[in-house]
Amino acid sequence: MELQPIFIQILALVLFAIGILVAITRRNIIFVLMGVELALNAVNLSFVGFSKTLPAELSVAGQIIPLFSIAIAAAEACVGFAMVILIFRNRESIDADSYSNMRG
Template identity: 40%
Template sequence: MTPTLTLFLIISAALFSIGLLAALSRRHAIFILIGIEMMLAAANLNFIAFWRFAPQPQAPTGVMVAIFSIAIAAAEAAIGLALVISVYRHYRTTNVEKLDQLKG
């Protein structure tokens, strides 16, 4: 018996939910970025799994989308962490609940 697509999708759904948990429930900005990275990795896992289990994977579309997605996630992580450092310099905090200057 080999793992089926269902198992990979369940693992990916679990990883996505853990990432959502980190992004929604933590108050530290870096934890939110970690959660977003985990959600992106779960999406990549889905792309690769669907590519592998497709009936006739002629063109490696799933692999290509995963590669581009990794590149975009790297750019997102760099910008997000630069924003965290910039916010820390201005407000001396990384707690997102204290950054309420725009609240009406």
């Protein structure tokens, strides 16, 4: 049984909503970054779901775009975690509220 594109889009919407909810409500910066990654992966799933509705010659584009997005997300995660480690060394905390005094 093949999964219908509408169900893929509903799953992507639920994952995106969970990712945004986690990114907004959590105080731990690691969970905030995980929420952002979950939202990005939901967008990738949405691209692949839309590619199933396109003709065969165009459906490859809906599967190649997420590859670039995954590469960008991996680089973003590396930079984000490096920043978290550097801030943790100075502040001894990964609580997002403790970073609020860093505003310029």
